[in-house]
Amino acid sequence: MMELKELEIGLERDIFLRSLIRELSGVLEDVVGVKEASGFVSVVGQSIGDWINVEYRKALRVSNLSREQVAQVCVDLKRRIQGKFSIIEENEDVIVFGNTACPFGDKVIGRESMCMMTSNVFGHIAAQNLGYARVELQETIAKGNSGCRIVLYLQPLPEPSGGREYFRADLNNK
Amino acid sequence: MKRLLQAINVLPEAFIVVQGSGCIVAANSAARELFGTHLKEGHSLAEVISDPVKKLLRCLQLWSSSRQFLPASLQIPRDGSVSTIRCDGAVMEPATAGCPSLLLLRCVPRSESASTQLFIQLNEKIEHLWRQIAEQKARDSDRLMSLATAAAVFAHEVSNPLNAIAMSIQLLEAEVRERNDLSSQHVRDSIVEANKEIERLTSLLRDFRSFARPQFIEFQPTDLAATLQEVLTPEVLLFRAAGVRVEFDIGSLPLLMLDRDKIKQAILNLCKNAVEAMPEGGCLTLRGYLCKTTNAVVLEVSDTGIGIPEGIDVFEIFRTTKPTGTGLGLPLVSQIISAHHGTITYVTEPAKGTTFKILLPMRSISGL
Known part of the structure; x- marks a missing residue:
């Protein structure tokens, strides 16, 4: 009999964790629906966004990230977790990102709630540093698109249409 | 804002409007019923919950950061013990210069939250299905048992006369063969047909016996x-x-x-x-x-x-x-x-x- 450790089984920590997240969001989507599941994933995304924001600020030795830094941090954090994000457009009103590889790999397909991680992490980092963000996930691999197109609006509109709005929490807590 | 407060007042779910700092701005009657009489405008939410202030601040920070309803839980003292409620909060009005933000909280006792109800319903459905399957299996088993008994009796009662018929046909066949005249051809044809029917009945009996007999398996x-x-x-x-x-x-x-x-x-x-x-x-x-x-x-x-x-x-x-x-x-x-x-x-x-x-x-x- 072959040694167990020699068997070709696609199980290693990274795949295991990705599968775990996929299954957890799957159960949530099935039981409480995509909308409610997105809410739960968003809470996790907010905490992760908060943590990443603090880490980058510490590493860059700044108290606040500039718009350019926010854009680059978003691309860099995704690069570190095997995403392939790039900046398509950047100006004072908007940052547009493109992506060709999801950090969750193929585990994201059909699990739209998992995209709330990106929405919340990007939105949270942008809002914490620039005061406001609205994130629109225009195209996503999860929905079956070949890549993602994420638009980060930086100026509030009187009546914003679509996307999710994020605010600087400490400003709101005053 | 005034219209919103009027609207939440008639809703059956508990709604509270608080500032980003946790100061209560308004609450509907369902919220007062849920949190108790201590829920008063102008007071802090911290006064009506049992959670540490640090946790409440974390929740307020979470709810303050987005317009989407984000779930969290809070604990409230009730009848000498503590109850957990689920609180989904979102920014209603972001902060502006000189004006604090306003948050809208939707609260439900955790045991009655929609997701718990769904889980309970799901479990009930699964249990019901299992019960149905088990009952069906028991019914099938009883039915098969009665059928098997009937089949065994039937096979036994039919096999003896069938053997006698088969033997009589064999004797008749031998006699006809001995006579060997043309006039007996139609009798021979009838014997062939009768033999076919006997074979069919024997095969049917064999199936009956196999079915009636408990399956002793020799692995x-x-x-x-x-x-x-x-x-x-x-x-x-x-x-x-x-x-x-x-x-x-x-x-x-x-x-x-x-x-x-x-x-x-x-x-x-x-x-x-x-x-x-x-x-x-x-x-x-x-x-x-x-x-x-x-x-x-x-x-x-x-x-x-x-x-x-x-x-x-x-x-x-x-x-x-x-x-x-x-x-x-x-x-x-x-x-x-x-x-x-x-x-x-x-x-x-x-x-x-x-x-x-x-x-x-x-x-x-x-x-x-």
Whole structure:
């Protein structure tokens, strides 16, 4: 009999964790629906966004990230977790990102709630540093698109249409 | 804002409007009922909950950061103990210069939250289904038991007179043969017909006996591929004569603990059924493989015949689509497979054919 450790089984920590997240969001989507599941994933995304924001600020030795830094941090954090994000457009009103590889790999397909991680992490980092963000996930691999197109609006509109709005929490807590 | 407060007042769910700092701005009557009389405008939410202030601040920060409702939980003192409530909060109005932000909180006792209710409903449904399946199984088992007893009595009562009839026919046949005149030809034809009917009745009795008898299984290490060959070799010529081509696709299989004779009987029944389902000829395929996902050996018996009409359960006793069928063959197959701790299912399509799929779990092999 072959040694167990020699068997070709696609199980290693990274795949295991990705599968775990996929299954957890799957159960949530099935039981409480995509909308409610997105809410739960968003809470996790907010905490992760908060943590990443603090880490980058510490590493860059700044108290606040500039718009350019926010854009680059978003691309860099995704690069570190095997995403392939790039900046398509950047100006004072908007940052547009493109992506060709999801950090969750193929585990994201059909699990739209998992995209709330990106929405919340990007939105949270942008809002914490620039005061406001609205994130629109225009195209996503999860929905079956070949890549993602994420638009980060930086100026509030009187009546914003679509996307999710994020605010600087400490400003709101005053 | 005023209109919103009017609106939440008539809602049955508990809603609270708080500032980003936690200062209560407004609450509807459902919220007052949930939190108690301490929930007062101008006071802090921290006064009505049991959670540490640090946790409340974290929640306020979470809710302050987005317009989407984000879930969190808070604990409130109630009747000397503590109850957990689910609070979904979102920014209603972001902060502006000199104006604090306003948050809208939607609160429900956790035990009555929608997701918990869904889980409870789901569990109830699963339990109900299990109960239904168990009851159906018990009913089937009782019914089969009565049928088996009736079948045994019937077989016993019929077999003796049938033997006597067969012997009388044999004597008659010998006498006619001795006479050997042309006038006795119609008698001889009648004897041939009578013999055919006796054969049919004997076969029916054999099926009845097999069905009525409890399945005593004698497990022994068995090469399934070789067993299939043993079943098919004597039949292939007959099948070919009926215009049926036989295809054999059996992968490498481990030795299985099976009752060889019983399995042969089951497979032969399935193959004969398949051939009968192809009156115009066709293809009979036997496919065997190891399924690692279910840890079972799978055997598929497929035909390209007329298919099984919708709404017929072929495993139900005395259910047959064939004019000369007894309705015992497939129930017997099912009985044999069950005795091996296996399962048998089928898929069928009119005018395309039927595939019977037998699963013989490996665990029954090691456990025996």
